[in-house]
Amino acid sequence: MTDQTPLVRIEGVSKHFGDTVALDxxxxxxxxxxxxxxxxxxxxxxxxxxxxxxxxxxxxxxxxILDGQDVTTQPPEKRQVNMVFQDYALFPxxxxxxxxxxxLELKGMDKASIKRRSDEIMSFLELDAFGDRxxxxxxxxxxxxxxxxxxxxxxxxxxxxxxPLGALDAKLRGQVQQELKSIQRRTNxxxxxxxxxxxxALTMSDRIVVMNKGRVEQDGTPEDLYFHPxxxxxxxxxxxxxxxxxxxxxxxxxxxxxxxxxxxxxxxxPAGAPPEGAPITASVRLEKLGFHATRPxxxxxxxxxxxxxxxxxxxxxxxxxxxxxxxxxLRAFVDAETGQTVGADPIWIGWDSDSMAVLRD
Amino acid sequence: xxxxxxxxxxxxxxxFVLYVFVPLILMILMGFKDSKFIGFPIKSWTLDWYTGxxxxxxxxxxxxxxxxxxxxxxxxxxxVGTWIAVLLEGRKFWGRTAIFGMTVLPALVxxxxxAIAFRIYARYLxxxxxxGAIVWAHAVHNVPFxxxxxxxxxxxLPKSQLEAARDLGADPIIAFLRITLPYLVPAILGASIFCLxxxxxxxxxxFFLGGYExxxxxxxxxxxxxxxxxxxxxxATVALVLTAAIGIWAERFTRRMNKDTKA
Numbered sequence: 001m002t003d004q005t006p007l008v009r010i011e012g013v014s015k016h017f018g019d020t021v022a023l024d025x026x027x028x029x030x031x032x033x034x035x036x037x038x039x040x041x042x043x044x045x046x047x048x049x050x051x052x053x054x055x056x057x058x059x060x061x062x063x064x065i066l067d068g069q070d071v072t073t074q075p076p077e078k079r080q081v082n083m084v085f086q087d088y089a090l091f092p093x094x095x096x097x098x099x100x101x102x103x104l105e106l107k108g109m110d111k112a113s114i115k116r117r118s119d120e121i122m123s124f125l126e127l128d129a130f131g132d133r134x135x136x137x138x139x140x141x142x143x144x145x146x147x148x149x150x151x152x153x154x155x156x157x158x159x160x161x162x163x164p165l166g167a168l169d170a171k172l173r174g175q176v177q178q179e180l181k182s183i184q185r186r187t188n189x190x191x192x193x194x195x196x197x198x199x200x201a202l203t204m205s206d207r208i209v210v211m212n213k214g215r216v217e218q219d220g221t222p223e224d225l226y227f228h229p230x231x232x233x234x235x236x237x238x239x240x241x242x243x244x245x246x247x248x249x250x251x252x253x254x255x256x257x258x259x260x261x262x263x264x265x266x267x268x269x270p271a272g273a274p275p276e277g278a279p280i281t282a283s284v285r286l287e288k289l290g291f292h293a294t295r296p297x298x299x300x301x302x303x304x305x306x307x308x309x310x311x312x313x314x315x316x317x318x319x320x321x322x323x324x325x326x327x328x329x330l331r332a333f334v335d336a337e338t339g340q341t342v343g344a345d346p347i348w349i350g351w352d353s354d355s356m357a358v359l360r361d
Numbered sequence: 362x363x364x365x366x367x368x369x370x371x372x373x374x375x376x377f378v379l380y381v382f383v384p385l386i387l388m389i390l391m392g393f394k395d396s397k398f399i400g401f402p403i404k405s406w407t408l409d410w411y412t413g414x415x416x417x418x419x420x421x422x423x424x425x426x427x428x429x430x431x432x433x434x435x436x437x438x439x440x441v442g443t444w445i446a447v448l449l450e451g452r453k454f455w456g457r458t459a460i461f462g463m464t465v466l467p468a469l470v471x472x473x474x475x476a477i478a479f480r481i482y483a484r485y486l487x488x489x490x491x492x493g494a495i496v497w498a499h500a501v502h503n504v505p506f507x508x509x510x511x512x513x514x515x516x517x518l519p520k521s522q523l524e525a526a527r528d529l530g531a532d533p534i535i536a537f538l539r540i541t542l543p544y545l546v547p548a549i550l551g552a553s554i555f556c557l558x559x560x561x562x563x564x565x566x567x568f569f570l571g572g573y574e575x576x577x578x579x580x581x582x583x584x585x586x587x588x589x590x591x592x593x594x595x596x597a598t599v600a601l602v603l604t605a606a607i608g609i610w611a612e613r614f615t616r617r618m619n620k621d622t623k624a
């Protein structure tokens with residue numbers, strides 16, 4: 001039987017540093033076993049949230065409930081929460097083994113149990129061979145694993161990860177992303193991950209919370225955020241997209257009707273539809289645009305002319321100009337063969353109304 | 362840099378080396394002279410002065426006395442200095458600058474002034490001249506060096522180190538003992554050696570605050586008054602070798618520790 005109550009409940013938490021508001025009335029639940037990522041640019045409040053969960057900052061207002069217990073004013077050493085620091089913060093004067101045992105000793109475990117648990121976690125993370133080494137003798141990737149092992153060893157209810165992949169090179173980062181995800185699945189622990197890297201967030205998370213200026217922009221699965229962004233900020237922050245500025249016209253069943261420089265288009269509004277006549281922006285992903293020789297029968301369609309092509313290996317980015325829409329441009333991803341065949345003749349560009357999201361500004 | 366400048370610079374360098382080492386070498390040479398009078402020519406050599414030094418109970422006990430004073434003064438100044446450094450580093454509070462200024466002041470006051478001041482104050486407090494008074498004055502004089510060295514090291518300790526310790530269940534005191542203190546060991550060791558040498562070498566404070574028993578510099582001074590003799594050279598050479606050996610060892614040791622424990 002699984003426990004249905006949320007592991008973490010953040011209730012109306014705000015944090016002010018002098019006059020700056022780092023976090024503005026955040027309310028959020030985190031379920032057990034979830035991999036949640038807080039994503040946003042620097043200064044968006046993601047790190048403040050992490051530090052409040054870790055006990056390193058006290059919220060100005062609001063409460064933090066961990067496992068049914070109010071921990072708002074509890075110091076870090078009392079919480080069943082461990083953290084992987086951005087710089088790993090391994091203790092330089094202790095060996096890998098001593099680093100990992102540190103948290104276990106302070107839990108008051110006896111020597112034999114400490115040995116058993118640290119051996120277990122070291123073999124789990126393939127660190128067996130490094131027990132007697134000092135952090136200075138390890139590579140970046142190994143240090144990152146030691147930091148993870150040290151944080152997992154005391155068996156925390158919640159694991160916080162503060163941009164732990166930032167210091168790794170691009171090739172290693174991809175590999176560690178897969179590892180982290182698989183470790184999370186195998187341990188069934190709740191991971192609270194903070195990053196500014198949208199790709200990292202998309203690959204690993206069960207759920208992404210996009211933060212901006214101390215507030216939640218959108219909270220959903222990676223697919224949700226990618227295909228149905230609620231705001232312009234989310235659409236631009238995650239992936240590449242076409243932004244169409246137009247005017248709200250009305251409704252057609254579930255769909256929202258907009259005017260884009262005289263073209264009537266249909267989309268959907270995940271964040272609620274704005275009033276008629278209001279200026280709006282809609283987002284459609286590059287790979288959702290398809291090319292047709294004749295006007296497609298369903299969905300949105302405009303006629304465009306190819307003005308540029310960028311070869312990207314498996315696919316091609318094609319820039320198109322839509323004369324009927326006052327020369328506005330669109331960008332599409334198509335497979336490389338299709339990209340090569342399109343030429344100077346105008347073609348039809350079509351996309352489903354489901355794939356176009358009307359955004360909140 | 363052109364060739365001419367390089368030659369000039371190396372000439373200046375070697376002139377400086379001569380200037381520093383010639384008096385020391387002369388002093389050491391004279392300690393081996395088989396005659397009561399210092400000066401060239403040296404007609405015959407002897408080790409008698411050295412065997413004399415190691416046979417002389419007064420010199421040996423003075424050496425022990427100086428060493429005891431140095432160790433005690435060092436222990437006190439390291440404890441007090443480390444404590445002040447931890448209190449001041451990375452914190453902002455009212456009066457911080459004032460405390461820092463007062464802490465560093467004893468290093469800047471001329472030795473003779475501070476010695477007289479200590480003498481007067483000791484008398485006012487009823488502290489008898491002697492070991493206690495010397496240790497007290499040396500400790501106060503050494504504290505600033507400890508504070509500066511320890512603060513410099515402390516400022517390089519990443520904040521995340523202590524947070525990680527807290528995160529893993531350490532309260533602030535355990536975090537200090539298990540993370541901060543080990544991190545400070547190279548600085549504390551370096552400062553200790555420096556304090557030992559400062560104290561061992563001090564003449565003015567020891568002279569003003571001493572009782573009947575002289576420290577080594579005071580004894581050498583007393584012997585000088587009754588005339589130069591190669592015996593003094595031998596004593597000085599022994600002291601020189603001792604302090605240089607400790608200094609060089611400490612320098613190498615702390616450098617290696619700093620390298621090993623880089624965070």
